[in-house]
Amino acid sequence: MKKNKVKKAAIVLLALAVVVMGLAIIVDRASAELTAKANHDHITIDFFYHGSTVNVSGISDPDADLIIKIASPEAHETLKEKGKVGGFLWMNVATLKLEKVPNLYSVYSTKKIDEILSPQEMDKYVIGYPALGKHAEMSPVKDEADKARWFSEFIKFKENSKLYNISFGKIDLKGKDGKQEYTILTEWPYQAPPGDYLATVYAVKDGKVVEIAESKVSVEQVGIVKTLSNMAKNNGALYGFISIISALGAGFGVGLVFRKGGGAH
Amino acid sequence: MYLYLPVALTSINILIPVGLGLAVGLLSGLFGVGGGFLMTPLLIMFGIPSTVAAATDSNQIVAASTSGTYAHWRVGNVDFKMGLYLLIGGFAGGLVGVQAIKILKATGNADFVIKMTYVLLLGTVGTYMFIESLTSMKKSKAATAEVKPEKESAFAKALGKLPLQTRFEKSGVTHSLLLPIIFGGFVGVLGAIMGVGGGFLMVPIMVYILRMPMHVVVGTSLFQILFNCIEVTFLQAYTNHSVDFVLAVLLLLGSTVGAQVGAVFGRKLKGEQLKVILAGIVLAVTVKIIFDLTLSPSLLLGQGGGH
Known part of the structure; x- marks a missing residue:
């Protein structure tokens, strides 16, 4: 017992x-535990849409640095290369095809990326332009140097349309009960087309990614914008017909107004 | 105020397209050109994708040229007969041009050939029209007679020997039916290859080869442009889905009014004055294209399309 x-x-x-x-x-x-939430995860494009803001926030380990990547799914792009013809005339000379590149790619971090993350980890998670450059497939390119040159032109082109951006130091951090609250308010460019985007938050320690959290951001057309966009894509004949009739009507209408208004002799 | 463009997938301050429409519509009503050579590059500059810019511009021109044709028709300045034959030629020429561009693209240096042809044509037409209209302005100052009897050139004599001669009442000229068909076709081929409406070529052809009075040229050219742009708008909407209805409406708000103002203003100017201003604009565009071609671009990559 x-x-x-x-x-x-x-x-x-x-x-x-x-x-x-x-x-x-x-x-x-x-x-x-790392958490991530995008407060504005459903952006609607209506008639008066002129871009938006997306706030990504959450809780993280106070000892970790953070990298926030917002990107669209990987896709392909076809662009025209400008080059010199006859030594002094700039014109389109070739077509550059890119594969596995996102249309939108924004990276925000607490410190400079290469100060907090090892190159191997950057490549593994496709963080930063050099890693994206290695990840992307491009043709036609003669060699690595040629690829690097055209990839940097690609970055310039994308940054010019506000679709690519890398910056650090903009994430707000607040300590609370041994945890850390982070938040960042990002400008969402109106140039970003409708689709699904992903905000990925990486917690980084000793040059390595230790935790990952994700949050979806979807952008959708609504109302008249959606109706017109769908009609243009799916019913081109009717859309063209309406466009022409409206233009003819407007032209005649204004002509009549001017006659009545005595705008002419 | 900003509006979102559902096909261009971008947002634009509405004052930009309305203002651009007003300015280009004014030129359209004054000179009988569609103004695509100005409008398309300007729209691209404001962030509209090049394919959407070209297609939407043609939709807008439908409205501006309806407004302009109507204004000119009311004062009897549209030669419908001439316009019809030009259209027949232009339609056939467009079909040939679309095939020609395929062959050109296959040779690999299409861009170079197209750009060079465009610059040379603009430059030559602009310079010729500029010098000719300046000389005739001086002449008309010296002589009081309005119509000066001109010696028929060998070229004009040869044209007079072509079959199917007919009288074009409105224009006050007699030509072979083949003439507007052939020249309409020529402009159609070039227009399709260069991706422009060709008004800047059609106007000088009507003035110098068909010998039509400038005011009838403007009205008839607009009539002809109207039908060309209806066809192009439909094809672009149907095959490329690149017409932005919202952008077109914003543009035509300005351009239809501009075309009326242009038509009224044009009646106050003499034919020579109209020609010399148009020549000046064509030359300015030529210089601008030459600058674009020779200055190093800030971006070495861009979207395809355009000319």
Whole structure:
């Protein structure tokens, strides 16, 4: 009987210990658990849309640096290369095809990316222009130097349309109960077309990504914008017909107004 | 105020297209050109994709040229007969041009050939028209007679020997039916290759080869442009889905009014004055294109399309 009691007590103690240890682990995990939320995850494009803002925020380990990447799914792009003809005339001389490049690519970080993340990790998670350059497939390019040259032109082209951007130091951090709250308000460019985008938050320690959290941002056309856009794509004949009739009507209408208004002799 | 353009997929301050429409519509009503050579590059400059810019411009021209044709027709300045034959030629020429561009593209240096032809044509036409109209302005100052009897050139004599001669009442000229068909076709081929309406070529052809009075040239050219642009708008909307209805409406708000003002203003100017101003604009555009071709671009990559 005594033996049994001792045994029972030992089991209870062991169970307790497991629970306490488990709790400790859970509490510890909670303090480091990375969360991400985009407050404006559904952007609607109506008639008066002129871009938007997206706020990405969450909780992170206070010891970790953060990198936030907002990107569209990888796709392909076809662009015209300008070059000199006859030594002094600039014109389109070739077509450049790019594969595995996102249409929108924004990276924000607490510090300069190459100061907090190792090159291997950058390549692994496609963070930063050099990593994106390695990841992208381009044709036709003669060699690595040629690829690098045209990729940097590609970046210039994308930054010019406000679709690519890399910056650091804009993430707000606030310490609270041993946790860290982070938040960033980003400008959402009106040049970004409708589609699904992904905001990925990387927690970084000792040059390595230790945690990842994601949040979706979807951009959708609504109302008249959606109706017109769909009609242009799916019913070109009717759309063309309406466009022409409207133009004819407007031309005649203004002509009549001017006659009545005595604008002419 | 900004509006979102559903096909161009970008947002634009409405004052930009309305203002551009007003300015280009004014030129359209004054000179009988569609103004695509100005409008398309300007729209691209304001962030509209090049294919959408060209297609939407043709939709807008439908409105501006309707407005302009109507204004000119009311004062009897549209030669419908001449316009019809030009259109027949232009339609056939367009079909040939579309095939020609395929052959050109296959040779690999299409861009170079097209750009050079465009610059040379603009430059030559502009210079010729500029010098000719300046000389005739001086002449008309010296002589009081309005119509000066001119010696028929060998070229004009040869044209007079072509079959199917007919009288074009409105223009006050007699030509072979083949003449407007051939020259309409020529402009149609070039227009299709260069991606422009060709008004800047059609106007000088009507003035110098068909010998039509400048005011009838403007009205007839607009009539002809109207039908060309209806065809182009439909094809662009149907095959390329590149017409932006919202942008077209914003542009035509300006251009239809501009065309009326241009037509009224044009009646106050003499034919020579109209010609010399048009020549000046054509030359300015030529210089601008030469600058674009020779100055180093800030971006070495761009979207395709345009000319």
